[in-house]
Amino acid sequence: MDPVAALRRIAFLLERGQSPTYRVKAFRTAATALARLPDGEIEKRVAAGTLTNLAGIGPKTGAVAEQSIAGRVPDYLADLEKDLQPLAVGGEDIRAALRGDLHTHSEWSDGGSPIEEMAITAVEIGHEYMVLTDHSPRLTVANGLTVERLQKQLAVIEAVDRALPGFRLLSGIEVDINEDGTLDQTDEMLGRLDVVVASVHSKLRSGSREMTARMLAAVRNPHTDVLGHCTGRMVAAGPTRGRPTNRPESTFDAQMVFDACAEHGVAVEINSRPERLDPPKRLIDMALRAGCRFSIDTDAHAPGQLDWQMLGCARAAQVGVPIDRIVNTWPVERLLEWTATHHGA
Numbered sequence: 465m466d467p468v469a470a471l472r473r474i475a476f477l478l479e480r481g482q483s484p485t486y487r488v489k490a491f492r493t494a495a496t497a498l499a500r501l502p503d504g505e506i507e508k509r510v511a512a513g514t515l516t517n518l519a520g521i522g523p524k525t526g527a528v529a530e531q532s533i534a535g536r537v538p539d540y541l542a543d544l545e546k547d548l549q550p551l552a553v554g555g556e557d558i559r560a561a562l563r564g565d566l567h568t569h570s571e572w573s574d575g576g577s578p579i580e581e582m583a584i585t586a587v588e589i590g591h592e593y594m595v596l597t598d599h600s601p602r603l604t605v606a607n608g609l610t611v612e613r614l615q616k617q618l619a620v621i622e623a624v625d626r627a628l629p630g631f632r633l634l635s636g637i638e639v640d641i642n643e644d645g646t647l648d649q650t651d652e653m654l655g656r657l658d659v660v661v662a663s664v665h666s667k668l669r670s671g672s673r674e675m676t677a678r679m680l681a682a683v684r685n686p687h688t689d690v691l692g693h694c695t696g697r698m699v700a701a702g703p704t705r706g707r708p709t710n711r712p713e714s715t716f717d718a719q720m721v722f723d724a725c726a727e728h729g730v731a732v733e734i735n736s737r738p739e740r741l742d743p744p745k746r747l748i749d750m751a752l753r754a755g756c757r758f759s760i761d762t763d764a765h766a767p768g769q770l771d772w773q774m775l776g777c778a779r780a781a782q783v784g785v786p787i788d789r790i791v792n793t794w795p796v797e798r799l800l801e802w803t804a805t806h807h808g809a
Contacts, residue, residue: 479768645681
């Protein structure tokens with residue numbers, strides 16, 4: 465077994481299971497260190513007993529590499545695979561129909577991995593496309609992208625996309641909805657992107673009237689394709705948080721907002737992060753009755769989190785969301801046609 469692949473798989477499974485970041489980082493760091501070595505160097509170091517002399521290789525990660533070189537499935541990996549359980553039950557037909565993920569993050573904002581690692585993992589789990597949606601500049605705590613940084617990122621996205629034949633890495637952004645309902649990026653840059661996810665991240669306890677007006681303005685903006693995690697709630701501890709986090713839903717006129725989404729062709733995101741599961745099922749049902757389309761996304765900040773879509777699929781199935789109302793079950797050509805023309809439809 466290839467030792468780099470074994471280390472990457474371990475990191476993936478740990479992230480999938482919400483293990484602490486430091487533990488995941490050890491295996492990803494080791495995989496990177498070994499991937500940089502010339503051909504045959506790993507075998508030489510294993511034979512000489514000097515593998516753990518390398519920076520980034522410790523006793524556990526070294527043992528994984530040594531067992532891989534010996535032709536074994538590493539014990540650490542075997543134990544993780546043995547304990548692997550479905551993340552959710554139900555919605556398997558929806559998951560099988562999904563072709564991509566419209567909401568993901570990289571180390572360019574508050575994600576933990578390079579763009580290339582996120583894209584390669586998307587390929588490995590069977591996606592046909594992935595949209596990179598790092599944060600916009602207002603969210604400084606998440607290292608949001610200025611115009612200048614976003615321009616540089618677009619060049620990287622194009623290069624990674626060219627390097628992965630048969631897969632499309634699409635450009636995007638998770639843009640903050642400002643308090644006045646405007647979007648936190650220039651119209652010029654938003655117009656250059658394939659997909660725009662608009663989300664509220666600030667003043668979540670605003671009054672219903674203010675929040676409704678704010679969200680309606682964003683939904684009516686011709687650049688908005690997807691309304692992200694619309695209630696902003698937190699229902700559990702996240703994978704990088706040390707203590708439980710509970711944040712109530714924002715208050716807004718959901719019927720008005722979903723009616724506007726249906727009118728303007730904006731998809732309502734079903735956010736699959738375990739600590740969000742946003743919107744709650746009663747609001748998914750309301751959006752369904754309003755005639756909305758949906759996007760089932762992971763909001764992944766690490767490669768292993770790309771597997772969390774099953775959580776959103778199960779909730780969509782419980783409410784009875786039809787597959788043809790989920791935009792990321794569409795082929796990439798249809799998706800891009802929709803994002804270019806859906807407003808005013």
